[in-house]
Amino acid sequence: xxxxxxxxxxxxxxxxxxxxxxxxxxxxxxxxxxxxxxxxxxxxxxxxxxxxxxxxxxxxxxxxxxxxxxxxxxxxxxxxxxxxxxxxxxxxxxxxxxxxxxxxxxxxxxxxxxxxxxxxxxxxxxxxxxxxxxxxxxxxxxxxxxxxxxxxxxxxxxxxxxxxxxxxxxxxxxxxxx
Amino acid sequence: xxxxxxxxxxxxxxxxxxxxxxxxxxxxxxxxxxxxxxxxxxxxxxxxxxxxxxxxxxxxxxxxxxxxxxxxxxxxxxxxxxxxxxxxxxxxxxxxxxxxxxxxxxxxxxxxxxxxxxxxxxxxxxxxxxxxxxxxxxxxxxxxxxxxxxxxxxxxxxxxxxxxxxxxxxxxxxxxxxxxxxxxxxxxxxxxxxxxxxxxxxxxxxxxxxxxxxxxxxxxxxxxxxxxxxxxxxxxxxxxxxxxxxxxxxxxxxxxxxxxxxxxxxxxxxxxxxxxxx
Numbered sequence: 001x002x003x004x005x006x007x008x009x010x011x012x013x014x015x016x017x018x019x020x021x022x023x024x025x026x027x028x029x030x031x032x033x034x035x036x037x038x039x040x041x042x043x044x045x046x047x048x049x050x051x052x053x054x055x056x057x058x059x060x061x062x063x064x065x066x067x068x069x070x071x072x073x074x075x076x077x078x079x080x081x082x083x084x085x086x087x088x089x090x091x092x093x094x095x096x097x098x099x100x101x102x103x104x105x106x107x108x109x110x111x112x113x114x115x116x117x118x119x120x121x122x123x124x125x126x127x128x129x130x131x132x133x134x135x136x137x138x139x140x141x142x143x144x145x146x147x148x149x150x151x152x153x154x155x156x157x158x159x160x161x162x163x164x165x166x167x168x169x170x171x172x173x174x175x176x177x178x
Numbered sequence: 179x180x181x182x183x184x185x186x187x188x189x190x191x192x193x194x195x196x197x198x199x200x201x202x203x204x205x206x207x208x209x210x211x212x213x214x215x216x217x218x219x220x221x222x223x224x225x226x227x228x229x230x231x232x233x234x235x236x237x238x239x240x241x242x243x244x245x246x247x248x249x250x251x252x253x254x255x256x257x258x259x260x261x262x263x264x265x266x267x268x269x270x271x272x273x274x275x276x277x278x279x280x281x282x283x284x285x286x287x288x289x290x291x292x293x294x295x296x297x298x299x300x301x302x303x304x305x306x307x308x309x310x311x312x313x314x315x316x317x318x319x320x321x322x323x324x325x326x327x328x329x330x331x332x333x334x335x336x337x338x339x340x341x342x343x344x345x346x347x348x349x350x351x352x353x354x355x356x357x358x359x360x361x362x363x364x365x366x367x368x369x370x371x372x373x374x375x376x377x378x379x380x381x382x383x384x385x386x387x388x389x390x391x392x393x394x395x396x397x398x399x400x401x402x403x404x405x406x407x408x409x410x411x412x413x414x415x416x417x418x419x420x421x422x423x424x425x426x427x428x429x430x431x432x433x434x435x436x437x438x439x440x441x442x443x444x445x446x447x448x449x450x451x452x453x454x455x456x
Contacts, residue, residue: 027240032224033221060243097200
């Protein structure tokens with residue numbers, strides 16, 4: 001199919017009708033950023049490639065179930081992050097990626113300070129005061145939309161710990177922003 | 179989509195590079211990810227920074243998966259004939275549709291037919307044994323849980339058990355009856371002989387279907403086959419093999435068929451021919 005005139009949702013619709021060209025186009029549009037985002041959570045390139053593959057196969061099989069209640073990129077990421085979790089569950093000992101590893105005490109790296117250029121922005125400083133453990137939990141639950149159970153699996157910590165860290169993160173944020 | 183973000187705001191190149199490069203970005207990282215979900219332009223710019231290797235490798239595997247499950251010849255022929263996809267897949271998985279079985283069936287019935295035409299009474303007996311038992315064997319082969327590759331497929335299918343049973347039995351009959359029917363038309367002897375073997379065939383199939391849940395498909399079919407062979411051989415010893423399908427026998431066989439059908443219908447709600455016999 002002639003590619004660029006179609007929205008992502010059109011592509012999914014065509015995929016539900018078994019259009020392999022639509023799958024190819026969807027892959028070209030989304031595989032790269034998905035793999036980059038996966039790589040920030042899992043440092044093992046083979047596992048990332050596997051999860052990427054599983055994600056698009058699931059999208060191919062499940063294209064008919066896409067109802068349009070979320071945007072396609074968010075829908076794809078929802079599949080990808082859950083595939084990553086089940087991968088991590090099966091293969092323990094995979095190295096976590098840069099956005100999930102605990103850092104060595106430094107809040108915001110020098111590199112990031114340069115990128116931010118805005119050292120006094122409220123949310124930035126508020127986030128910077130939060131310990132890396134809390135930040136990882138916040139990121140997984142708030143930004144990735146995972147349940148506390150799923151976040152616990154990804155981080156390899158008990159679910160109760162995720163919940164209490166999340167509570168602490170919220171309190172800290174509130175105090176910093178007040 | 180961009181109503182959520184400030185118009186004209188996009189990720190700068192340095193942030194994208196730090197993100198792909200694996201820098202630890204406690205504030206910028208989440209911000210990049212939030213923006214990427216909403217901005218196709220930034221997704222494309224990020225994509226240019228991502229190395230090809232893993233993305234290409236994953237695509238190869240995806241394409242292999244997508245192209246792999248091609249329908250078999252039988253399934254495609256049935257689809258072409260207008261059979262809907264679901265039943266076609268189930269039918270194609272009936273072991274009676276496998277090439278080796280079809281070929282064997284064809285030759286056995288063909289030789290029996292030739293024997294009946296050219297080898298007199300002995301050949302007639304052979305034909306009368308083989309022709310009705312071919313569909314019985316087909317049913318046993320197709321519904322014995324141990325031999326059926328579609329066993330799992332069938333146990334979880336949304337169709338009713340009876341509908342499925344009839345569908346698959348019809349499939350078996352389609353493969354096993356035509357050759358015998360053709361041979362029947364050139365049989366020597368009275369005209370009714372050409373169709374007389376159908377009664378024991380139908381009786382054998384229904385009995386197998388009715389009794390298989392109790393004794394196992396293979397054992398039932400074997401017993402029925404032995405009984406039928408014995409009747410034909412006895413008939414031949416006493417007078418004429420055709421006596422095994424004489425009017426009186428036809429009545430007995432019909433009665434058996436009715437009984438078997440009755441059993442099938444009564445047992446229908448709990449019908450599970452795919453018994454875990456092993």
